[in-house]
Amino acid sequence: MKQATRTVLVTGANRGLGLETCRQLGRLGWRVLLTAPDSTEGQQACEALRSEGLDVHFEFLDVASQESLSTLAGRLEQEGVRLSALVNNAGIAMDGFNAHVAEYTLAVNFFGPLHVTERLLPLVEEHGRIVMVSSALAELKDYPPAFQRRFNPPPPKEQLQTLLRSFIEDVRAGVYERKGWPGSAYRVSKLGLNALTRVLAEELKPRNLLVNAVCPSWVRTQMGGPHAARSVERGADVLVWAATLPPEGPTGGFFRNRRPVLW
Incomplete structure (x- = not known):
């Protein structure tokens, strides 16, 4: 298959790492489907590239909305689109910490990639690539052994979802500390995403799909801030490599x- 015929879909691509990933893959000759939950910003980003x-x-997609995902997937199926790669880049880091923050952060950072991947899997070609954008905060070695065992080895997909939902409920009930959870929805969402990566990688081996999580490091984006050590161009490199x-x-x-990061 010639590289120029390859198609990639990138979530959360109206700015930052997602936008730069679209740019770098486009320069490699890929056809890029740039998705974003804001039509104005998404169209502007698309026109710039x-x-x-x-x-x-540009394709509208709010990864936290099943309706949005279903609409997009249905249209792509009708058009006969085939994906050589899927980059689950969309992510948020919210201020504060309460049940709402926990629920919405996981909706975007964990359940979003899960639902997007599952819904678009029929469109992904054999030997396709699936990329999950994670964080150094998800390195299990930084957590107590008892906590590590919740995610390593990773539980089956349904149990993993139940585990992540229990975190939200523990935050809502004010017992998350007693239950051993860190006080960061972002951290938990990325821990879950890494576990999901391993589960999907094993599940999709018969289709010869490669599923990996990547850490772009601290990057100068809207989320990372202006004082981050790494440029967006360098940060996107590992996403493009995995794709x-x-x-x-x-x-x-x-x-x-x-390079591999120890779990």
């Missing part, structure tokens, strides 16, 4: 700077 001569198309792995590439891993 198209002005660079790249084959980029373009050769058939013999790794699966079920967690990578930073293209």
Whole structure:
């Protein structure tokens, strides 16, 4: 399959890492489906990349909305779109910590990638690539052994979802500390995402799909802030690398700077 015929869908791509990932893959000759939950920003981002001569198309997608996802997936199916790669980049880090923050953060950062991947899987070609954008805060070695055992080995997908929902309920009930959870919805969402990566990687081996999580490090984006150490161009490199792995590439891993991170 010629590289110029490959299509990638990138979530949360109206700015930052997602936008730069679209740019770098477009420069490699890929057809890019740039998705975002804001139509105005998404269209502007798309037009900016198209002005660079790249084959980029905007698609509306709010990863926290099943209706939005169903609408997009249905249209792509009707159009006969086939994906060589799916980059689950959309993510949030909210201020404060309460049940609402926990619920919405997990809706975007964990359940979003889960639902997007499951719904779009019929469109992903054999030997396709699925990329989950994670964080160094999800390195299990930084947590007590008893807590690590909740995620390693990762529980089956349904049990993993139940575990993440229990975190939300424990925050709502004010017992999350007693239950051993960290006081950060962002951390828990990325821990769940890493576990999901490993579950999906094993599940999708018969289709020869490579599923990996990547850490772009601290990047100068709206989320990372202006004082972050890494440029968005360098941060996006590991996302592009994971989306373009050769058939013999790794699966079920967690990578930073293209190198594996210990679970």
